Amino acid sequence: MKFNALVSSESDKEFSLEIKERDLEELPEGEILIRVNFSSLNYKDALSATGNKGVSRNYPHTPGIDVAGIVKSSSVAEFSEGEEVIVTGYDLGMNTAGGFSEFVRVPKDWVIKKPESLTLSESMALGTAGLTAGLCVRRLINHGITPEMGKLFVTGATGGVGIISLMLLSKLGYEVSAITGKKESEQMLKSYGAKEIIMRDQFDEPLKSPLQKSIFIGGVDAVGGKVLSNLLTFTGQRAAIACCGMVNGAELNTSIFPFILRGVTLFGVDSAETEIEVKEEIWNNFADTWKLKHLEDEIKEISLSELPLEIDTILKGKQIGRVRVKI
Numbered sequence: 532m533k534f535n536a537l538v539s540s541e542s543d544k545e546f547s548l549e550i551k552e553r554d555l556e557e558l559p560e561g562e563i564l565i566r567v568n569f570s571s572l573n574y575k576d577a578l579s580a581t582g583n584k585g586v587s588r589n590y591p592h593t594p595g596i597d598v599a600g601i602v603k604s605s606s607v608a609e610f611s612e613g614e615e616v617i618v619t620g621y622d623l624g625m626n627t628a629g630g631f632s633e634f635v636r637v638p639k640d641w642v643i644k645k646p647e648s649l650t651l652s653e654s655m656a657l658g659t660a661g662l663t664a665g666l667c668v669r670r671l672i673n674h675g676i677t678p679e680m681g682k683l684f685v686t687g688a689t690g691g692v693g694i695i696s697l698m699l700l701s702k703l704g705y706e707v708s709a710i711t712g713k714k715e716s717e718q719m720l721k722s723y724g725a726k727e728i729i730m731r732d733q734f735d736e737p738l739k740s741p742l743q744k745s746i747f748i749g750g751v752d753a754v755g756g757k758v759l760s761n762l763l764t765f766t767g768q769r770a771a772i773a774c775c776g777m778v779n780g781a782e783l784n785t786s787i788f789p790f791i792l793r794g795v796t797l798f799g800v801d802s803a804e805t806e807i808e809v810k811e812e813i814w815n816n817f818a819d820t821w822k823l824k825h826l827e828d829e830i831k832e833i834s835l836s837e838l839p840l841e842i843d844t845i846l847k848g849k850q851i852g853r854v855r856v857k858i
């Protein structure tokens with residue numbers, strides 16, 4: 532059976548994106564064949580689509596680390612035809628043909644039954660960005676950070692992980708400072724719950740000193756680099772930061788002082804390889820007590836053919852909010 536997919540191809544070290552007809556027989560082995568209804572665009576997809584060999588080694592390749600869809604066929608008893616399911620991460624869209632496609636075939640261990648009170652389209656408004664934001668927030672909560680303890684920061688605040696972290700933390704009663712590079716997004720960030728907006732350039736410079744006045748009890752960091760290095764010096768006693776991204780840089784220049792003089796904890800979050808039970812917990816939370824009523828307001832929904840333009844935008848750091856792909 533033939534179907535359409537966005538394919539990234541390599542020729543003379545140049546990469547190009549095109550919608551191509553593919554055959555189900557070309558899909559990798561796996562117990563579950565899924566008709567994809569929605570996917571979403573994440574930074575990692577943009578890297579995969581444009582030939583980043585650290586993400587995807589072999590081309591031609593179909594990116595897309597997120598899928599929400601309906602089981603078309605299953606060779607195992609746990610899943611049956613017609614069930615609504617979600618797949619995010621593991622190897623999907625990296626070296627396994629991904630969700631920018633009408634069909635994917637995946638191992639059963641990657642598949643989550645969609646919670647009833649979350650629609651397929653809502654699940655891909657969240658996507659990996661939402662899952663990652665949820666994992667970061669879970670880390671902070673499990674560490675014992677409560678709203679009474681002080682304020683939190685969210686970096687990359689207008690991006691996918693940032694905006695969902697902001698919405699979720701403010702829904703849960705935390706005071707959040709949104710750190711952003713986009714002055715023009717101030718009103719939007721306030722409408723999603725930010726108590727204050729701080730321009731990123733204040734933190735985007737070499738470390739001045741290993742400890743500064745403590746301002747934050749922690750935060751969610753989606754950018755890494757100098758921004759995270761600096762923010763570590765502004766966190767207080769027993770603060771916790773959950774970090775997940777590196778758009779500001781992969782290096783972390785720090786000292787031991789925030790850790791041994793203030794007991795600061797730096798958590799790393801890796802959504803792709805998170806245990807399936809923890810992913811299920813996060814999706815169930817988003818379907819229930821973490822339901823984000825404003826999320827739909829900021830979603831941009833596009834088709835497969837509009838992806839190349841959006842991929843360019845996210846790579847330039849100009850993405851605002853989430854992009855859902857209707858397949």
Ligand SMILES: NC(=O)c1ccc[n+]([C@@H]2O[C@H](COP(=O)([O-])OP(=O)(O)OC[C@H]3O[C@@H](n4cnc5c(N)ncnc54)[C@H](OP(=O)(O)O)[C@@H]3O)[C@@H](O)[C@H]2O)c1
Pocket residue numbers: 572573574575659660663686687688689690691692693710711712713731753754758774775776777778779780800801802803845847848849850851852
């Ligand atoms: N570990 C994991 O499991 C996991 C999962 C998902 C994503 N990630 C990573 O998390 C990061 C964010 O992902 P995303 O999907 O939210 O991406 P995104 O939508 O592109 O958001 C990134 C945001 O970072 C800010 N930014 C852009 N360039 C920057 C720079 N040079 N320095 C500092 N900040 C900059 C921008 O927001 P402002 O203008 O508001 O600052 C941008 O909107 C990426 O590095 C991604 O790979 C990791």
